[in-house]
Amino acid sequence: MSTAIQNIQATYAFVERNANLVKRYWTWELVWMIYSIANSLSVSFIGMGMEVLSGEQANVDGRFLVLYLVIGTLVWRYLTTVFYWITDVISIERWEGTIEYTLMAPIRRVVHMAGQTIFAVFYSLFFTGVVLVATVLVFDLDMSQANLWGGLVMLIAGSFSFIGISIMVSVLPLLFPERGAQMTHIVIALLLLVSGVYYPIEVLPKTLQVFGVVSPATYVLDGVRLTLLEGTPTNQLWPQIWPVLLMGAALIPIGLWVFNLAERYAKRTGKLARNG
């Protein structure tokens, strides 16, 4: 059998396994989806609240604010779902005790990560789509002017840089068997702070704005807001797309390199064993 077919089989192994896990843990997925919808709605209602709190003289456009926040919550939901599915590459196997069997299989780590990533992107798109439908129904949002296709292109382009970051962060559960999975949350919290998910990054102190400029999420949010709020055509998204593609091109190989280093360290110190 050719190496290419073997690699395709191995890549598909992770896609199929994760799909089976979602199927078997469907109640948990349902709970997580309800949580995500409730979370998205809560944040988006702040827009309506601002209109009421500011009074009529302030002339706050509540509908615009709601859509601004909805986009923030949806983009953030998508990026974090991709992030957590990839960072779970190790922690889920530690939880189940299968990590040694997966890491002793004759596959290259890039194939391993490709399988995990393909599933992460497709599942996150589906998951975010459901949250979007629920939000649109509740707020009766007018999306007739929105360039949905452009928004999707921007999300996919932004995925690559997030994949690179996620692969890098996924070494934490490899290096710290007891608390590594919890450590991944700090990365997502910092990105949330500096990327302008619920506010323009201009409101941040100058030092934090610098981090905002190097965060791929900033560009994804900008691009998606342009397409959904202003209906910007896809061919005018290049200023937002090229930075995230560039970051992805750098971060994915760096992520794989970091993962290989961490795997080697774990094999030298015996951290792969289930009991750590």
Place this chain on the structure above:
Amino acid sequence: MSENAIIVNQVIKRFGKAKQNNWVKNLINRKAKSNGHNGSKPAEEEINGPVMALDTVSFEIKQGEIFGVLGPNGSGKSTLIRLMSTLLLPDDGQILVMGLDPVHQPIEVQRMINRVSVEASFFKKLSPMENLIYGARLYGMGGKEIRQRVVKILTRLGLEKRNIFNPMEEMSRGMQQKVAIARALLSRPKILLLDEPTTGLDPVSKREVQAVVNELKEHEGTTILLTTHDMMEAEILCDRVAILHKGKLIALDTPEALKELAPRLNGHKPSLEDVFIHLTGDKLKEEEKEDIESAQAMVHAITNTEETVEEELQPALEQ
């Protein structure tokens, strides 16, 4: 290709680091020295130094051989298997698997081996079929025939068909272990590493697994490394047996030849268990004695410290 399936050459593996600035240790050593003890250097190294999981271990396993490794808990059996299966890197020495180095050619080695560990590790919510297909795909297998092969292997190991599609968490430990063995067989490995595969199995299941191991040797020519605590199992299955103790290889021969290493009891030929106890039990007793002496020195040092503190505090208390 080499006649040997596996060559283990002067392999050393340590875990952990030496602890620095241990004030309790320093206190005990100071007190022990001041009380005329000759220090407690060996015990000190054992307590604070890195754990020597494998200490300059060398042996060879011939192709098609069933090679047993016996040893008390913590003797280095699982470490040895993890080194062979590319899950650990040696600190020194070299292992060759079918002439390939697991450190520098891991993928090539991984294609030829598979492993069953003492704990059956699976995605517990997934069924045996889902788990095994996942495992098979990682080894580049797929298609309809793999499903048929999964059913064939599992039923051969005594699993009922209805259990093949139910979640693993609903199965007994023995049944899960059979699925673990099936997973290893699915990739048709040239070398099978079995780390206590029958631990926790009932006598019937144990025999079924042992029959499969024998079948693999007879019909497939698979080389098998088997670690076990079951001396009878080692005697029945293994062509040669190595005994590890505290990371050191202390004996290696055929089961019959090993029996010559222990004295006869009441004129009876010793069993492999007698040999095992003879070789590792006496050493354990010596270590227990050393541990007791070390603990006594520690208690003595602490008691003296308390006495010194009391002596120093006494005048203040009397005031």
